Amino acid sequence: MKTNETATQLLDAAQSLIQERGYNAFSYKDLAATVGIRTASIHYHFPSKSDLGVALMERYVQDLTGALAAIDQKTRSSKSKLKSFIKLYTETERRGAICLCGSLASDRETLPPSLQKAIAQYLQQSERWIAEKIQEGVKHGELGFRGKPADAAATLLSSLQGGLILSRARGGGSLLTTVQRVFFETLEAA
Amino acid sequence: MKTNETATQLLDAAQSLIQERGYNAFSYKDLAATVGIRTASIHYHFPSKSDLGVALMERYVQDLTGALAAIDQKTRSSKSKLKSFIKLYTETERRGAICLCGSLASDRETLPPSLQKAIAQYLQQSERWIAEKIQEGVKHGELGFRGKPADAAATLLSSLQGGLILSRARGGGSLLTTVQRVFFETLEAA
DNA sequence: AATAGCCTACCTAGTAGTAGGTACGCAATC
DNA sequence: GATTGCGTACCTACTACTAGGTAGGCTATT
Numbered sequence: 001m002k003t004n005e006t007a008t009q010l011l012d013a014a015q016s017l018i019q020e021r022g023y024n025a026f027s028y029k030d031l032a033a034t035v036g037i038r039t040a041s042i043h044y045h046f047p048s049k050s051d052l053g054v055a056l057m058e059r060y061v062q063d064l065t066g067a068l069a070a071i072d073q074k075t076r077s078s079k080s081k082l083k084s085f086i087k088l089y090t091e092t093e094r095r096g097a098i099c100l101c102g103s104l105a106s107d108r109e110t111l112p113p114s115l116q117k118a119i120a121q122y123l124q125q126s127e128r129w130i131a132e133k134i135q136e137g138v139k140h141g142e143l144g145f146r147g148k149p150a151d152a153a154a155t156l157l158s159s160l161q162g163g164l165i166l167s168r169a170r171g172g173g174s175l176l177t178t179v180q181r182v183f184f185e186t187l188e189a190a
Numbered sequence: 191m192k193t194n195e196t197a198t199q200l201l202d203a204a205q206s207l208i209q210e211r212g213y214n215a216f217s218y219k220d221l222a223a224t225v226g227i228r229t230a231s232i233h234y235h236f237p238s239k240s241d242l243g244v245a246l247m248e249r250y251v252q253d254l255t256g257a258l259a260a261i262d263q264k265t266r267s268s269k270s271k272l273k274s275f276i277k278l279y280t281e282t283e284r285r286g287a288i289c290l291c292g293s294l295a296s297d298r299e300t301l302p303p304s305l306q307k308a309i310a311q312y313l314q315q316s317e318r319w320i321a322e323k324i325q326e327g328v329k330h331g332e333l334g335f336r337g338k339p340a341d342a343a344a345t346l347l348s349s350l351q352g353g354l355i356l357s358r359a360r361g362g363g364s365l366l367t368t369v370q371r372v373f374f375e376t377l378e379a380a
Numbered sequence: 381a382a383t384a385g386c387c388t389a390c391c392t393a394g395t396a397g398t399a400g401g402t403a404c405g406c407a408a409t410c
Numbered sequence: 411g412a413t414t415g416c417g418t419a420c421c422t423a424c425t426a427c428t429a430g431g432t433a434g435g436c437t438a439t440t
Contacts, residue, residue, distance in 0.1 A: 006419080020299050021297070021300050022214060022296060022297050022299075022300065024212060024214040025300045027395065028395085028396070029394080037419090038421060039396085040399095040420085040423090041421070043396085044418085044419065044420070045419090048396080049397095098296065102352070102355060105355045105356065106212060106288065106296035106355055107296075108358060108359060109210050109215075110212065120359055123356055123359055123360070146375075147372060152372055154356070154365055154368050154369070155349050155353075155372040155373070157352070158348070158352035158353040158355075158365065159349035160348075160352065161352035161355060162292070162348035162351035162355070163344075163345075165292060165296055165351060165352070166295065166351060168295070168298060168299075169295040169309050169310055170310065170313070171310070175344055178341045178345060179345050181337070182337060182341050182342055182345040185337050185376065186372065186375065186376040196386090217429065217430080218429080218430065218431090219428075227386065227387090228386075228387065229430085229431090230387075230389090230390095230432080230433095231385075231386050231387070233430085233431065234385065234386070237431085238430075239430065239431095
């Protein structure tokens, strides 16, 4: 098998496992079983577990950048852009998973600094993008929010990340639909 | 040393470790080092790690029940009750920790069912209490919120739990102050 | 004398990671 | 066009260590 293929499979498997169980609750053994190679061979692609984690977050940040660009391109109104963003989270919720970054952030204190940085970067990028869209929406009279866009952005991201965790703890249901509704009630209160 | 004393010390140490690092990232060895006994002796108090986890969540639920009762007793207005509730979280934030229950909820899929139930109970109890206060506030004309109190309650709890995680990922600052501000802006938009 | 609380000494299973080797493909050289 | 040399992608077998957990003994209190 080609390097990239196996490496990609390993990243995919690791991502699923982290989103389902957490960074400290998966092993190279789990990965090996999923991909169909031996644990030792994983070290060829990712010398250490934290190397794998860093690679995973790098890919995740890239995916985010791509997803945000796609939203910006194909959607016009700020409100529908924000809805598309939230949809990224409701899809994760439907899978019964939590955000890779949220999962890693929970385990933050046990992770190497390089991973901690990647986590912060992902969240910061998300937050900034949300704040931009809110600001635009307010500017164009689409949204009637009088507070600071950055405040609403931080709150939305918090409630999405937390919402995923609580949703799973509830054992199902669409908590994020509720979060979205409340969020737009806040923004549209004119 | 008396049983209760050691057991309490073990619970305290375990709680700190879980709030800092997560359930799967602490061991009886860590506990033993903190409390000053051998790992084997911990099994005398808590035969298995999940027994410890369950005992911990039971205590945490009791603490919550007590805290909510105390708030209900000493505070009059719904708004200040909600503020007192949020203060429980800002104190956790200041310690650089996350909620015990939120931490366990992140690791949910790796935990025994008894613990999963305890987590759900804690969150449900919190959510119900918040919803009650919002409903009261609206009824007494204190809060001008037109949506469902249960929706706002679920959203607030999500943003508090998520906020604790994001705040730590940021490496400081008072994100929850922002969350609180946005929350009351939502509630008071009349 | 019984019991509570902790100990030493051990177990099994699993962890990340390493050492050394094999099979194979792809170039450059003869 | 066969040979040499090197890189890739994987393997088996192992190391050193940690995990939670158990058996049985010692000691101080009751």
